[in-house]
Amino acid sequence: MSDRGLKAMAGKRKAKFGHFVVEFATPGIGHILKSAGCDFVLFDLEHSGFGFETVKSALRYFEAADLPVIVRAPSKEYHHIARACDMGAEGVMLPMVSGAKEARHILDCMKYTPDGKRGVALQVAHDRYRPGAVSDKFKAANARTTLFCQIETAEGVKNADEMARMDGVDCLWVGHFDLSVSLGIPGQFDNPKFLKAIDTVANATAKHGKSLGRLVPNVETGIELSSRWGFDFICYSGDVWVLHNALQEAVTKLRAGCKGKKK
Known part of the structure; x- marks a missing residue:
């Protein structure tokens, strides 16, 4: 497993920097973010409208750039979690995780x-279509998949210690607005x-010894x-806000600077 993988990153409290993709799942996005210095990507399915066909393609773009991806699943349903893993998501983030029982359910969906x-699916996207011994595949997949539990409720805060204590929970991620x-x-x-909740x-x-994200x-x-x-x-x-803000700033300055200019 690469030292740049999410599991390895979560094992160290050194700062890691990423970007949130909610709109632009274009072929070049992985290389653009890698060139910009990102260590990881958070790819959203909860609010973006992206489906799993898009996830399957986008993950290949990020793999080409050697950029680890956290896929935020739209729900805690088995088919959303396991499918994200099957498509090749190294990290999975789940919204509004309230306690150890829910975290255990998520781990059951993620891990072989x-x-x-x-459910078993081998020599597909998550193992890069390579053949191999079943036991080795299970071990590698379990070692690679990384769980990010979003703390977005008062109940989640109350139960933060019991979730952080669990083997398999790698990061508590604060969803600040919710x-x-x-x-x-x-x-x-x-x-x-x-x-106080953040404390x-x-x-x-x-x-x-778990990671903390936001x-x-x-x-x-x-x-x-x-x-x-x-x-x-x-x-x-x-991606939406970075583009909007940079473009708005530039256009505003151009409009002010070019005002009244004549040929």
């Missing part, structure tokens, strides 16, 4: 026996109630989260 109950809604303080990220999750990951809207927030709480999977913004 003896670590889980995933968590603030669950806490009754939508968008109030400086509210003491929200900050709880961060303490759980530090105690059990999407950040800007550089300043990423730096603060890293220094204050030890967030190490830092996903910088998303």
